[in-house]
Amino acid sequence: MTDKKEFRNPDAILDIKDRPKLLPWIGLSLQHLFTMFGATVLVPILVGLDPSIALFSSGVGTLLYILITKGTVPAYLGSSFAFITAIQSLMGTSGYPAVAQGIIYSGIVYIIVALIIARSGSDWIDEVLPPIVVGPVIMVIGLGLAQNAAENEMFNEGNYDATFFLVALVTLGITIFFNMYLKGFLSLIPILLGIVGGYLFALAVGIVDLEPVREAAWLQLPDFQVMFVDYDVQFSLAALISMAPIAFVTMTEHMGHLMVLSKITKRDFFKAPGLKKTLLADGLSTIIGGLVGGPPTTSYGENIGVLAITKVHSVFVLGGAATFAILFSFIGKISSLIYSIPTPVIGGISFLLFGVIASSGLRILIDNKIDFDKKRNLVITAAILVIGIGGAYLKIGTFELTSMALATVVGIILNLILPVKARSEE
Numbered sequence: 001m002t003d004k005k006e007f008r009n010p011d012a013i014l015d016i017k018d019r020p021k022l023l024p025w026i027g028l029s030l031q032h033l034f035t036m037f038g039a040t041v042l043v044p045i046l047v048g049l050d051p052s053i054a055l056f057s058s059g060v061g062t063l064l065y066i067l068i069t070k071g072t073v074p075a076y077l078g079s080s081f082a083f084i085t086a087i088q089s090l091m092g093t094s095g096y097p098a099v100a101q102g103i104i105y106s107g108i109v110y111i112i113v114a115l116i117i118a119r120s121g122s123d124w125i126d127e128v129l130p131p132i133v134v135g136p137v138i139m140v141i142g143l144g145l146a147q148n149a150a151e152n153e154m155f156n157e158g159n160y161d162a163t164f165f166l167v168a169l170v171t172l173g174i175t176i177f178f179n180m181y182l183k184g185f186l187s188l189i190p191i192l193l194g195i196v197g198g199y200l201f202a203l204a205v206g207i208v209d210l211e212p213v214r215e216a217a218w219l220q221l222p223d224f225q226v227m228f229v230d231y232d233v234q235f236s237l238a239a240l241i242s243m244a245p246i247a248f249v250t251m252t253e254h255m256g257h258l259m260v261l262s263k264i265t266k267r268d269f270f271k272a273p274g275l276k277k278t279l280l281a282d283g284l285s286t287i288i289g290g291l292v293g294g295p296p297t298t299s300y301g302e303n304i305g306v307l308a309i310t311k312v313h314s315v316f317v318l319g320g321a322a323t324f325a326i327l328f329s330f331i332g333k334i335s336s337l338i339y340s341i342p343t344p345v346i347g348g349i350s351f352l353l354f355g356v357i358a359s360s361g362l363r364i365l366i367d368n369k370i371d372f373d374k375k376r377n378l379v380i381t382a383a384i385l386v387i388g389i390g391g392a393y394l395k396i397g398t399f400e401l402t403s404m405a406l407a408t409v410v411g412i413i414l415n416l417i418l419p420v421k422a423r424s425e426e
Contacts, residue, residue, distance in 0.1 A: 009266045010404030013188065014314040016074055016265060024185050027293070028312055029320030031192035033328075035302045035353070036078045036321075037338050038346045043295050047087040050293065051339070052222035052329045054079045057294035059325030061285030062318060068281035069273045074307060075261060080298040082250050082402060086242045087295065096293065102243030109247035109359040110283025118276040123268045132258050133411040135364035136381045138405050140388030141256050141301055142358030146251055147391070148353055152264070152347030156207075158163075163205055164344040171348030172200025179309060179352075188310050191349060198345035207344075209307045212337040220332035225293030242397075244310035248278050250298050252405040254282055257299040262362050264308050305353025308360060375422040384411040 009015050020028060041051035061077040083106070090098045124311025129137075153168035154160055162262070164188050183188065202208050227233055255270075258278060262269045269278065285297040303321075307313050328334045365381075372378050386392075388407030401409070 001112050002032035004396045006256055007267070009313065010422060011266070011313050012313050012411055013313045014074060014317070016267075016313050016315055018314050019316045020312075020314060024188065025317065025357055026321055027185070027189050027192060028066060028310075029324055030313075031189050031310075032076055032303050032306055032318060032321035034195050034338060034341070035191055035306050035349065036300050038074055038341065038343070039081075040078035040325075041339060043081060046084055047099075048221040049295060052220065052335060053224060053292060053294040054289075055284075055325050055335065056222055056329035057289040057292055058297055059322040059329070061297045062322035062325075064285055064288065065278075066315055066319050066322075067409075068284070068294050069277050071272060072273050073269055073278060074313045074318050075257070075266065076303040077282065077297040078300045078303075078367045079295045080250055080286075082246055082253070082298070083243060087379070089242065090236075090239060093409045094236055094238060097227075098239040099243075100225065100227060100290040100293070101233070101236050103296045104246040104287050105191050105240050106247040106296055107283040107285075107287035107290065109244050110251065110286065112280050113247075113251065114279035117274070117279065122270055122275050126276070127314065128412055128416070129259070129416060131253070131364050131368035131414050132377050132380050133278065133369055133384070135361045135368070135370065135410050136384035137256050137388070137404075137411060137424035138361030138364060140361075140384060140404055141253075141260065141354070142305075142361065143355045143356075143385075143389045144391075144404050145301060145350070145354045146389075149347045149350035149399065151341040154344075154347075154348065163207060164342070167198060167202045167205065167342065168344040168348035168351075170201045171195070171345045174198060174201075174352055175349060175352055190351070191306050191309065191423065194349055195341065195345060198348055199341055202342045202345055207342050208340055212341060213333055213340055216336040218329060218333055219333075222329050223293065225377065228276045230293075247293075249402055249405045250282075250296075250395040251279065252401050252408050253298060253402075254279065254292075255406060256404065257287050257301065257304060259355055260301075260304050261307070261362055263314050264304070301357055302353055303348065305350075305356050308356045309352065316348045325327060344409050352413065375425060376420065377417055379418065379422040380414045383414060384408070 004197050014020055040054055044051045044054040058078045065075060065077055087099050090102060090166055154165050158162050171194055174197035175190050178193045179190035226272050291295050384407045388403050391403045392399060393403050396405050
């Protein structure tokens with residue numbers, strides 16, 4: 001009896017289980033850290049939490065995710081934007097103790113769904129999410145984020161700024177040049193080099209503020225908010241009602257990101273390690289955020305874009321980025337230095353990253369030879385793309401179904417109810 005040989009993606013430079021050498025490992029991990037940093041710390045800033053705790057909880061959550069999935073899924077978990085409105089509302093009325101409860105309730109919803117899937121199985125996924133739904137949804141994930149990238153590139157405190165746009169274009173150009181013309185190890189870190197090059201250009205044109213870096217302490221303990229230690233806990237019905245349902249929205253995003261990762265790495269993560277483990281890991285990561293004073297977490301499209309561009313899919317690299325995030329949350333000057341990266345630099349990088357994700361969705365349609373002469377395929381794709389990219393959303397009270405989640409739900413429903421052929425085609 002022979003052991004079954006483990007699959008290795010021939011297109012990957014470093015596949016999921018490959019461990020890079022030390023120096024390349026550091027550079028590749030920093031690339032992922034820099035890519036996710038801006039968005040991860042932006043969420044706590046918008047809702048009034050400590051950015052260092054968000055950095056800490058994202059690192060711990062990612063390591064936990066890798067542990068639970070046994071190092072089979074190369075994902076990075078950062079602060080979730082889906083909860084911003086609900087958190088802001090609770091912060092203004094009940095304060096962070098209620099927010100923490102809401103975050104934990106959301107994580108518990110993840111765990112309950114994971115347990116249900118563990119008992120009932122996940123064979124239904126192939127029927128609910130065929131290529132005609134998955135392809136357009138992945139395109140929406142990439143293109144739906146394009147507006148945020150464009151706003152980061154062009155706007156300075158709500159006003160159009162030509163200097164910002166120039167910095168973004170230079171950053172994009174530098175990244176494309178490095179990606180296309182470098183060889184060896186440097187060809188694996190075009191995003192990191194693009195960020196560094198864009199930062200230096202932004203410094204030259206005077207849009208980088210280094211004062212917070214000079215003022216920051218070298219060692220700085222994050223402002224942890226721990227249940228039963230820093231505050232008393234009282235049940236909050238508002239937290240349960242306003243935040244727990246949002247977990248179903250972020251689950252949709254979770255599955256969308258899992259689709260993209262499956263396509264990039266040539267695997268099926270819905271089957272191995274399975275949704276039961278990925279949802280469990282995501283839920284526990286979110287709970288950790290609530291326990292220490294941070295925001296809820298979710299997988300990040302920015303880091304998926306890095307995986308697609310570099311073809312480095314190693315979980316050791318993602319684990320290294322998580323470790324750096326934890327370390328840097330205690331080093332004030334380094335955190336401040338990374339935070340000083342201007343938004344147009346991140347925007348310039350994001351144009352490339354989000355475009356690559358959208359292209360992965362298009363490739364699914366091509367690889368599966370989806371026939372758009374069939375009205376059914378055309379209708380499903382059109383509805384998903386316009387709802388998702390157009391920004392349509394469903395809002396009932398404090399509950400909001402984001403455009404990406406709404407587009408996915410509409411696509412699933414249309415796929416299940418539409419006939420194979422329109423009457424005019426019979």
